[in-house]
Structure formats: structure tokens, C-alpha cells
Amino acid sequence: MSKVIDVELRSLMKKFQNNIVVQDFNLQVEQGEFVSFLGPSGCGKTTTLNMIAGFLDPDGGDLLIKGQRMNGVPPYKRELGMVFQTYSLFPHMTVAENIAYGLKLRKISKSQIQERVGRVLDLVKLPHVADRYPKQLSGGQRQRIAIARALVIEPSLLLLDEPLSNLDAKLREELRDELKRLHQEIGVTTIFVTHDQEEALSLSDRIVVMNHGFIEQIGTPKDIYNRPASEFVHTFIGKTNRLEGEVAGHEGDSLIIQTIGGLLVEAKSANLMLLPGQKATVFIRPEKIRLSADTAPEGRNRANGQLKLSSFLGSYTECEVQANGHSISVKLQTVDKGVELVPGKAVSCSWDAEDVLVMPAERG
The missing domain is CATH 3.40.50.300 (P-loop containing nucleotide triphosphate hydrolases)
Incomplete structure (x- = not known):
């Protein structure tokens, strides 16, 4: 029709x-x-x-x-x-x-x-x-x-x-x-x-x-x-975390980005046309980030830092975490019992590779 x-x-x-x-x-x-x-x-x-x-x-x-x-x-x-x-x-x-x-x-x-x-x-x-x-x-x-x-x-x-x-x-x-x-x-x-x-x-x-x-x-x-x-x-459209860095390499259908602050970010099904050494910008939505009190060693898609702000907004809680020189915004629908949302507390942020968007830095 x-x-x-x-x-x-x-x-x-x-x-x-x-x-x-x-x-x-x-x-x-x-x-x-x-x-x-x-x-x-x-x-x-x-x-x-x-x-x-x-x-x-x-x-x-x-x-x-x-x-x-x-x-x-x-x-x-x-x-x-x-x-x-x-x-x-x-x-x-x-x-x-x-x-x-x-x-x-x-x-x-x-x-x-x-x-x-x-x-x-x-x-x-x-x-x-x-x-x-x-x-x-x-x-x-x-x-x-x-x-x-x-x-x-x-x-x-x-x-x-x-x-x-x-x-x-x-x-x-x-x-x-x-x-x-x-x-x-x-x-x-x-x-x-x-x-x-x-x-x-x-x-x-x-x-x-x-x-x-x-x-x-x-x-x-x-x-x-x-x-x-x-x-x-x-x-x-909506809030986002914007991290700058450069392409470290490819692994299968994933792109590995090293941010200016030293974080390693894996992005699945990303723009694989980006070449190692090329400047790139990483975006992660705040609601896609998990917050934990577990501060095990950092790895891919994981950042340890300090909770700076915590704002209860009814249906969700908005947090700001300082990690590796980055200010990371986190939006929590529910808060794990083990996480104390008190400014100054050590916390860990993590996210999935499927939730990472990568664009060439020149696009900005």
C-alpha cells in the first residue's frame, strides 16, 4: 500500500x-x-x-x-x-x-x-x-x-x-x-x-x-x-557523558579508545573505520552507567573515583563522580544497598560496550 x-x-x-x-x-x-x-x-x-x-x-x-x-x-x-x-x-x-x-x-x-x-x-x-x-x-x-x-x-x-x-x-x-x-x-x-x-x-x-x-x-x-x-x-537530546581520547585499536567488532584521562573504553559495533591513533569522542548516557562501592582495579569500561554530588529527584538519583580527570554523570533508578551516596565516598562506575557511542573528534 x-x-x-x-x-x-x-x-x-x-x-x-x-x-x-x-x-x-x-x-x-x-x-x-x-x-x-x-x-x-x-x-x-x-x-x-x-x-x-x-x-x-x-x-x-x-x-x-x-x-x-x-x-x-x-x-x-x-x-x-x-x-x-x-x-x-x-x-x-x-x-x-x-x-x-x-x-x-x-x-x-x-x-x-x-x-x-x-x-x-x-x-x-x-x-x-x-x-x-x-x-x-x-x-x-x-x-x-x-x-x-x-x-x-x-x-x-x-x-x-x-x-x-x-x-x-x-x-x-x-x-x-x-x-x-x-x-x-x-x-x-x-x-x-x-x-x-x-x-x-x-x-x-x-x-x-x-x-x-x-x-x-x-x-x-x-x-x-x-x-x-x-x-x-x-x-x-538528553544528557550525556562526553570523553575525549584516541583510538587504541580494534578487537573483532569492538573499538578500543583510550581517553585523555587514561581510561580504556570498549565500544561494540562502533565505527570501525576509525584508525589507531585517530582522535575520537566517546559518549555514554548517564542512565547506562552503574555505580558500585566495589573499587577493584580499573579495566575496560570501568572507572574508580570519588562521589562529588548526589541529588535525589524523585524517580531517580543523579550523581557526579570525579574519576581520572573526568566528571562522570550517573543517573540511578535504584540505589544498591551497599552504595552510600555521600560526597567524598570512593565509588566505581561501569558500563557495557554496547552502550558506548564513538564519533571522530572532527565531527564536533
Whole structure:
């Protein structure tokens, strides 16, 4: 069965004066897919979304929605729903009137408007606020109404521009789960802009990681996290330990790296094109490291050191260990009974060769 492409960007480019903010952007978004644009501030993700919405015209390349070229086509002719960071609700209208606004512009009958408004209010679990005004709602409720207003026109494409960034942490998590539920229920093709990696990882079918207007990597959340294509992706998505060194040799399908601090690190199924003597960078995720009170002699993938910091964060404990001139971050879901997490204690860190990622130092 052939895939249906709802949005296609071909070599899209945008510049402001002489500053190119999006360059050579190529992407296909399938029907029903949830795709996130993820990256730091100024990377071009919102600019790209605004070109898809029609608020900005590209300076190069082609933009297609449902197979139709949309360069120069105004937003109201694109049949899409947009949710902004700042809600953008009309303060003088009730919730029901806000939601109905787009339907009235489309000359939908009153009976249909009433039915569709009621349906989306049920969908976002706020049927009881129809007669209230935006100022009478909480931030989370206002954002749900903004989502309902975008969905009521039954768009073929839903665009979300950092819709959760103005909310507090707990409310942001609740609304994130609500967005996931809504997408599963209605299946509308969705493009979501965020700088929050947890949002992107939890919501997306695929993630587009952006940096300085370029695409660094496109992949599933698991691919982006476990098989990053560049050092930027690895360090931007989640925490990581970064150790510099050089290749000491090969053993079968393993690469042996000696770090600047003298640690020997084995990386299984690593980039075997790296040659002995070549500078390399080693990455190990904090949650992949084990902590022990056993300070037996060091070996491969093992470092003895001193516990410097220990922070209990509810579902896990974050530790910092000083070993061989390296500051090693460790994330523990459970703490072994024999390990006292007291600063100054002698501890040992160990990890598996399969959990080590190696990149040429030049990539950084």
C-alpha cells in the first residue's frame, strides 16, 4: 500500500535580508503522522512552520500540501488549523464563540456549528466552559480551547507552535498527554514545534532535529536518542557523558579508545573505520552507567573515583563522580544497598560496550 504524503518540502529556503535562517530543508510528512521540529532557539523551526502555514513565503524551493504547490497561497486557502504559543483567543467572545469563529467565516449553518462546537468541547474534555470567557479559564484550559478552535474546522493539517511552553511543568505534562490522546483519536496530520526534547520524544512519530537552519537528523524518537547522526544531536537530546581520547585499536567488532584521562573504553559495533591513533569522542548516557562501592582495579569500561554530588529527584538519583580527570554523570533508578551516596565516598562506575557511542573528534 503506497504512502499518502500530506506535506512535502523540497529544498525550502528562507532568508531575512542577507541572513539565511532555513536552508535546503527537505521533508515528507505522511498522512496521519505526528512530526516534531526540535531545536534550540533561532534554529529556524518556527520560520519553517510559518512557511507551511502561509504566514511567510519561501525564498527558494517548493512547498506542497496534499500534492498541490502552495508557494504564495494565502493561509485561509490552505485548510489547516494553527495553535499558537500565546493562545490568541478573542477576549470579548465566549469559549463557544471563539471556537465557532472559523466555522462562521466558512458560512457553516447554525445547527452544524452548534453540533461541531459541542463535539470538540467534549473531545478536549471541557464541555462545561462553553459560556465562559477566556479570562475565566486557567492557562491549561485556554490552551485546550485554542486546540479545539483549530480542530473544529476539521483541518487536514494541524500546526502547533510551542503550545505548551507557557504552562507550568505539571500542567505541561498533563496537556502533553492530552495532545497524544487527541492525535490517537482523530489521526490528523500534525506538525509540532518545540525546543523541549521530552515533548518531542513522547509525542512524535518522527523528529526533525534542526540547528542553524539545517536539518541535523530525521528519525523516530528511539533512533534520534539511541543512534544520533551527529555530536550536536547526541548532546542536545538528553544528557550525556562526553570523553575525549584516541583510538587504541580494534578487537573483532569492538573499538578500543583510550581517553585523555587514561581510561580504556570498549565500544561494540562502533565505527570501525576509525584508525589507531585517530582522535575520537566517546559518549555514554548517564542512565547506562552503574555505580558500585566495589573499587577493584580499573579495566575496560570501568572507572574508580570519588562521589562529588548526589541529588535525589524523585524517580531517580543523579550523581557526579570525579574519576581520572573526568566528571562522570550517573543517573540511578535504584540505589544498591551497599552504595552510600555521600560526597567524598570512593565509588566505581561501569558500563557495557554496547552502550558506548564513538564519533571522530572532527565531527564536533
